[in-house]
Amino acid sequence: MAKVVIVAERCKSCGYCVKFCPNQVLAIGKQVNSKGYEVVESVKPEECTGCTICGQMCPDGAIDVYR
Amino acid sequence: MSRVFMKGCEAIAEAAVRAGCRFFAGYPITPQNEIPEYFSRRMPEVGGVFVQGESEVASISMVYGAGCAGTRAMTSSSSCGIALKSEGISYCAGARIPMVYCNVARGGPGVGSIQPAQMDYLQATKASGNGGFQMLVFAPSTVQEAVDLTYAAFDYADRDRNPVLILADGVIGTMMESVELPPMRSDEEIAAIKDSKKKWTALGHRLGEHVDIEPGFWSTLDQQKWNEEAAALYLSWEKDLQWEEYCVEDAELVIASYGISARIAKSAVNLLRREGLKVGLIRPITVNPFPYKAFDRIDYSKCKAVLDVEMSIPAQFVKDVSVAVKDRCPIETCLCSGGNIMSRDDILAACKKILEA
Amino acid sequence: MEELVYTRTKAVFENAVSGFCPGCMHSTVAKLIGEVLEELDILDKAVCVKGIGCCGLQSNYFAFDNITAAHGRACAAATGIKRTNPASLVFTYQGDGDLASIGLAETVSAANRGENFSVIFINNGIYGMTGGQMAPTTLVGMKASTAPWGRKPEEHGYPIHVCELLNELTAPYYLERTSCNNPTNVRKTKKAIKKAFQNQLDGKGFSLVEIVTGCPTNWGTDALGSLDFIEEKMLPEFPLGVIRDKSKED
Numbered sequence: 242m243a244k245v246v247i248v249a250e251r252c253k254s255c256g257y258c259v260k261f262c263p264n265q266v267l268a269i270g271k272q273v274n275s276k277g278y279e280v281v282e283s284v285k286p287e288e289c290t291g292c293t294i295c296g297q298m299c300p301d302g303a304i305d306v307y308r
Numbered sequence: 309m310s311r312v313f314m315k316g317c318e319a320i321a322e323a324a325v326r327a328g329c330r331f332f333a334g335y336p337i338t339p340q341n342e343i344p345e346y347f348s349r350r351m352p353e354v355g356g357v358f359v360q361g362e363s364e365v366a367s368i369s370m371v372y373g374a375g376c377a378g379t380r381a382m383t384s385s386s387s388c389g390i391a392l393k394s395e396g397i398s399y400c401a402g403a404r405i406p407m408v409y410c411n412v413a414r415g416g417p418g419v420g421s422i423q424p425a426q427m428d429y430l431q432a433t434k435a436s437g438n439g440g441f442q443m444l445v446f447a448p449s450t451v452q453e454a455v456d457l458t459y460a461a462f463d464y465a466d467r468d469r470n471p472v473l474i475l476a477d478g479v480i481g482t483m484m485e486s487v488e489l490p491p492m493r494s495d496e497e498i499a500a501i502k503d504s505k506k507k508w509t510a511l512g513h514r515l516g517e518h519v520d521i522e523p524g525f526w527s528t529l530d531q532q533k534w535n536e537e538a539a540a541l542y543l544s545w546e547k548d549l550q551w552e553e554y555c556v557e558d559a560e561l562v563i564a565s566y567g568i569s570a571r572i573a574k575s576a577v578n579l580l581r582r583e584g585l586k587v588g589l590i591r592p593i594t595v596n597p598f599p600y601k602a603f604d605r606i607d608y609s610k611c612k613a614v615l616d617v618e619m620s621i622p623a624q625f626v627k628d629v630s631v632a633v634k635d636r637c638p639i640e641t642c643l644c645s646g647g648n649i650m651s652r653d654d655i656l657a658a659c660k661k662i663l664e665a
Numbered sequence: 666m667e668e669l670v671y672t673r674t675k676a677v678f679e680n681a682v683s684g685f686c687p688g689c690m691h692s693t694v695a696k697l698i699g700e701v702l703e704e705l706d707i708l709d710k711a712v713c714v715k716g717i718g719c720c721g722l723q724s725n726y727f728a729f730d731n732i733t734a735a736h737g738r739a740c741a742a743a744t745g746i747k748r749t750n751p752a753s754l755v756f757t758y759q760g761d762g763d764l765a766s767i768g769l770a771e772t773v774s775a776a777n778r779g780e781n782f783s784v785i786f787i788n789n790g791i792y793g794m795t796g797g798q799m800a801p802t803t804l805v806g807m808k809a810s811t812a813p814w815g816r817k818p819e820e821h822g823y824p825i826h827v828c829e830l831l832n833e834l835t836a837p838y839y840l841e842r843t844s845c846n847n848p849t850n851v852r853k854t855k856k857a858i859k860k861a862f863q864n865q866l867d868g869k870g871f872s873l874v875e876i877v878t879g880c881p882t883n884w885g886t887d888a889l890g891s892l893d894f895i896e897e898k899m900l901p902e903f904p905l906g907v908i909r910d911k912s913k914e915d
Contacts, residue, residue: 244667251673253687255888261848278687293671294848300692301682302673331749333741357748361741362774369738369771373714373745376732377753381745399735510730510746512710512753515675520724521732 243291243308245283251303254278258295258304264288267295310489316451316481317342317384319489320410320474321350323458324382328493328501329408330356331374331381333367335389338422339478340412343384355495364389368396368409375405376521378502378509380462384410386478387420387428390436397471398437401538402523406465408458410474412481415647423647424478426567429624432475433596440535442542445473445596446550449571451485453593459490464548466501468541475595477619479568479649542597550593551602555581559588561662562606564629565617566592569650573617576655586610587659595625603632613638613662617655621645674699676708681726688888690845690878691719691787695726697845697855698785701862702729702754710754714743716763719793723758731758737768740775740784747782754865756783762792765801765825772827779836779870783861786827786873788842789880790899797883801825804902808885828875828908839864839872840908846879846895850905860912869911877903 245266252274258281259267266289270282281303283289291308314322321343324332332351334344344360351358357374361367367383374381385393390411400407413428415421433445444464448454454476461472493501502509510519525531552570555577556562565573570591580587590602603614614633616626621643630639642658644650676699677692685692702708711729715721717736724731730753734742739757747755757764764772764786772784791809792798799809799816802824806815816824828840839861843854854876861872877899879891886894 242667248673251682253888255688257688257888257892260889260892276682291667291670296671297851298693298848300685300688300690300696302677302692302696304671305669305673306671307667308670331745333745359744359748359778362770366738366741366771366774369735369741370745372734372738373732373742374749375745376742377712377746377750379745379749381749395735396738403732510712510732510753511750512707512712512730514709515728518728519730519732520727522724523733523735 243289244286245289245295246305246307247281247283248303248305249274249280251301252278252280253301254281255300257298257300261298262295263292264290311486312489313484313486314451315342315484316454316476317412318346319451319455319487320458320476321346322489323455324408324462325350325354325356326490326492327380327459327462328498329380329382329462330354330498331371331379332356332383333359333361333370334383334385335361335364335367337386337389339414339424339481340384340386340410343410343412364392365396368393371407372396372400372405375400375407376403376510378505378511380498380501382408384412386412386414387416388418390428390431394437398439398441399523400471401437401441401443402439403521404469405521406469408461408465408472408474410458410476413475413477415645421647424568424619424649425645425647426477426569426619426625427645428475429595429618429620432473433598436473441538442596443471443473444545444548444594445475446593447475447566447595448480449567449591451480451483452487454480455487455489470541475567477568545597548594549597549599551599552591552593553602553605554589554591556588556590556605557607558586558610559606560586560610560612561615561659562588562590562611563615563617563655564590566595566625569617569619572650572652573655576652576659579656580659585659585663598628598632600632608636611637613640615658615662616641617650619644619650674703676702676728677726678728684722684725685719686882688879688881688891691723692726693845693851694785694787694854694876695723697851697858701855701859705859705862705866707754707862707866710752712746712753712755714739714746714755714757716757716759716768718760718763720758720760720763720787737763737766738771739763739768740771740780743782744775744780747780754862756785756862758785759787760793761788761790761800761802765827773831773834776831776837776871776873777834781865781868781870783865784873785858786875787878788875788903789878791880791883793880793883804898824902826903828873831873832908836871837873837909838870838911842875842877842903842905842908844877844895844900844905846892877905
C-alpha cells in the first residue's frame with residue numbers, strides 16, 4: 242500500500258504538497274518541528290497512490306514516498 | 309638557462325610559463341599589452357589556456373576559477389586595470405587561492421597617463437582590495453629581476469595559498485634587455501603541483517570529500533579566526549624580506565628607492581662615488597613586507613639625510629622610508645610623476661644640494 | 666513491503682535545512698540538480714560556481730564541489746575552471762541580480778564565447794538575500810525596496826529577458842526557460858537541467874536554463890501566494906519554453 246513518510250525537521254509548512262496532491266491526502270498538521278513550522282501530515286493515507294507529486298513539489302525533500 | 313634579448317612584458321610572461329603557469333586571462337591596457345599578447349601565442353605551445361576576458365573584472369575571476377581548480381594562474385594589468393581587479397584579488401586572498409599578477413604601473417590617478425610611473429605604491433603594498441589582506445609584493449628594477457621574481461612568485465603563491473604581486477612599471481615592461489631565462493618546469497612537475505592541491509581544489513570529488521571554496525564566512529567567529537591565521541602568515545614573511553644595499557656603510561647620504569627609479573639612482577651613486585661623494589642606496593625588492601631593518605644599518609652619525617627617489621607625486625614610498633628612518637635623520641625627496649621618467653641628472657643635483665648644504 | 670520510490674537526492678546534504686524561506690524554490694532546484702547529477706552518474710565530477718545572493722546559500726545544500734565567485738562573475742570563474750579542467754562538469758548557479766545585473770557582461774561574453782559549461786539561472790524578479798531590491802527582471806509596476814512605488818519604465822526600464830537576449834548570439838547551444846510552480850514544470854525543469862548537463866558532457870558548448878521561481882518573503886506574500894504571482898504575473902512576462910536548441914539542427 243503506497244504511503245508517504247514525512248521528514249518533519251525539513252518541513253517548512255509551505256503547503257505545496259497539500260495543494261498538488263491529487264487526492265488531498267496531506268494537510269498541515271498541528272505538530273511543530275524544532276523550527277516552529279507546523280509539519281504536514283498524511284490525513285487520508287488510504288488515498289495515497291504513491292504518485293510522488295508531493296515529494297517532487299516539496300522544496301526541501303521532506304516527503305519520502307513508498308509504493 | 310638560456311640567454312635571450314627580450315622585452316620586459318614578454319620576459320615576465322615567459323618566466324610565468326616556465327614556472328608552470330598554465331592559465332592566463334587578461335585585458336588590453338597600455339603599457340602591459342605585450343603580456344596578454346605573448347601568452348596568446350605561447351600558451352597553445354605548452355598546452356596552457358589564454359583567455360582575453362571581456363574586462364579586467366572578468367579576467368581576475370577567470371584566474372580565481374582556474375586557481376580554485378588547482379592550475380597555476382596569472383593575470384596582469386596596469387594601474388586602473390589593477391584597480392578594477394581589486395575585488396577579485398580580495399576574493400583570491402579571502403578564499404586562499406594562489407595566483408600571481410603583475411602591475412605594469414603607469415601615471416595616475418584615474419586614466420592618468422599611459423607612460424610609466426610608480427604611483428600605485430600604496431595601492432600595491434597597503435590595500436590591494438578590501439578587508440586588509442596582504443600579499444608578498446616584489447618590485448623588480450631590471451628585466452632579469454622581473455623574470456626571476458615572477459618565476460619565484462608562483463612558488464610563494466602556492467606555499468602561502470595567497471596572491472602575489474609583481475609591481476613592475478612601464479619602463480621595465482617596455483624596455484628590452486638580455487635575460488637568462490629560468491628552466492622550464494616539466495609537464496610532469498606541473499601535473500604533480502596540481503595533484504598536490506587535489507584535497508582542496510574544486511575539480512569534483514566523491515560524496516563525503518566535497519570541496520567548498522568560500523571567500524568568506526557566515527560565522528563571525530570563523531571569519532575572525534581566519535583573519536588571525538592570515539595575520540600570522542603575514543608576520544611570517546619576515547623571512548622572505550629582500551633588499552639591496554649599495555655603498556651604505558660609510559654613506560653620508562643614502563638614497564631610498566625601488567624599481568626602475570632605484571636602478572637610475574644606482575648609476576647616480578656610481579657617478580657620485582667617482583667624484584668622492586659618499587652616497588649609498590637602499591633598494592627594497594620586497595616592498596611588502598617592507599625591509600624597515602635595512603635602514604638600521606645606516607650610520608646616522610655620518611649620514612646627513614635619506615633621499616627618497618620615486619616616480620610619484622605626491623610621494624608614497626616615502627611613507628615607509630620615514631617609518632624605517634624613525635627621524636634619525638632628515639628625509640628629502642626627488643620626485644617626478646605622470647609618466648615622466650626619473651632623470652639621473654635630477655638625482656645628481658638633489659644629492660649635491662644636500663651634501664653641499 | 667513498499668519500495669522507496671522518492672526521497673531527497675544524496676547530492677543534497679542529509680541534514681540540510683538551509684536558510685531558504687518556506688516555498689522558496691532554490692531548494693527545489695537544488696534537488697533537481699542533485700537528481701540529475703546522480704542519474705548522469707557525474708556527482709564526483711560536478712563543480713558548481715555559485716553567485717552571490719540567496720543562490721549562495723546552496724553551500725548548505727550542495728554535497729558536491731562548489732565555489733563562490735564574486736558577485737556577477739560566476740560565468741568568468743566557470744570559464745577558468747572548465748577550460749583548465751574540461752573533465753569536470755561545471756555549472757554556474759546564479760540569481761537574477763547576479764547574472765543579469767552586475768554579471769550581465771560576464772554572462773553574455775561567456776555565452777558568446779560558447780564556453781562549454783552550463784548556467785542555472787534562478788529568476789525570481791527580485792533581490793532576495795539583500796532584502797527585496799529591484800532586479801533587472803522585476804516586473805513593471807512590481808514594488809521593491811528600491812522601487813517603493815513600483816517599477817516604472819520611464820525611470821527603471823523594463824524586465825530583461827535573458828534567454829531571448831542570448832538568443833541573439835551565434836554560439837549558445839541550448840536556451841530554455843522553465844519554472845517550478847507546478848509538478849509538470851518541475852519535471853520540465855529537471856529535463857532541461859539534464860539536457861544542459863548532457864550538452865556539456867557531449868562538448869556542445871554553452872547551455873542556459875532560466876528557471877522562473879518565487880520569492881514569498883520579498884514579494885510580500887506566502888508560499889502559496891507566490892505560486893499565484895508566478896502564474897498570473899511572472900509567466901506572462903517570462904513565457905516558458907525552449908528558446909534555442911541546436912540539437913534539433915544536429
